[in-house]
Amino acid sequence: MSSAQPISTQTVSSSNAATNVTKKSAENPQDRFLKLLVTQMKNQDPLKPLDNAEVTSQLAQISTVSGIDKLNSTLQLLNSDVAESLSMEAAQMIGHSVLVPGTTLTLEQGAAAAGVELDQAVDQLKVTIMDSSGLPIRHMDLGNMPAGVNAIPWDGKTDSGILAANGEYTFSIVASQGGNDIKANALSLGTVNSVTPNEKGALLDIDKIGLVSLSDIKQVF
Numbered sequence: 001m002s003s004a005q006p007i008s009t010q011t012v013s014s015s016n017a018a019t020n021v022t023k024k025s026a027e028n029p030q031d032r033f034l035k036l037l038v039t040q041m042k043n044q045d046p047l048k049p050l051d052n053a054e055v056t057s058q059l060a061q062i063s064t065v066s067g068i069d070k071l072n073s074t075l076q077l078l079n080s081d082v083a084e085s086l087s088m089e090a091a092q093m094i095g096h097s098v099l100v101p102g103t104t105l106t107l108e109q110g111a112a113a114a115g116v117e118l119d120q121a122v123d124q125l126k127v128t129i130m131d132s133s134g135l136p137i138r139h140m141d142l143g144n145m146p147a148g149v150n151a152i153p154w155d156g157k158t159d160s161g162i163l164a165a166n167g168e169y170t171f172s173i174v175a176s177q178g179g180n181d182i183k184a185n186a187l188s189l190g191t192v193n194s195v196t197p198n199e200k201g202a203l204l205d206i207d208k209i210g211l212v213s214l215s216d217i218k219q220v221f
Contacts, residue, residue, distance in 0.1 A: 090202035097221040102188030105169040110156040115187030
């Protein structure tokens with residue numbers, strides 16, 4: 001009775017290596033093109049050989065496919081580098097106050113602040129602050145305001161002059177220039193608590209506001 005021969009580790013390693021090389025080769029588009037071209041040339045009709053222009057065209061296709069693969073790989077690396085760079089940039093904002101799109105307002109120790117983003121300068125900017133029930137408690141006419149991001153301070157007082165209680169409020173903005181309504185984007189003020197890497201760069205966790213994209217940050221303090 002013959003005994004089975006043990007398989008050496010070297011043999012297994014060589015076999016695995018050969019399999020990996022074969023798989024890698026099979027997955028290479030350039031190798032596939034070359035194999036098809038060589039096979040086509042071997043089996044061509046001697047009386048009707050491949051036209052030079054046709055061969056040149058196929059070789060050009062090989063270069064194109066190879067170039068596209070390399071370009072895709074390069075773009076993937078660039079996207080990865082950009083995402084990592086944005087995440088590092090966002091991490092530096094932790095602990096800082098930022099203005100982001102929103103209509104919430106936090107009153108603490110008799111003071112609060114928000115912001116507004118204007119596409120153009122306005123000659124009239126009106127702000128209405130509302131309590132948790134949605135009832136207006138303060139109307140402010142801030143007058144002229146330049147284009148860009150501008151701060152909106154609130155002294156915490158109501159229209160009757162009474163100091164409002166600390167807590168969360170909302171606000172709305174109406175802007176106009178020469179009697180014509182102008183688009184105004186309300187901005188909420190919050191503190192960056194943490195940063196989470198994301199496919200698009202990073203997501204920032206803003207205190208009492210939630211998660212926002214790095215691109216939503218309008219101003220950092």
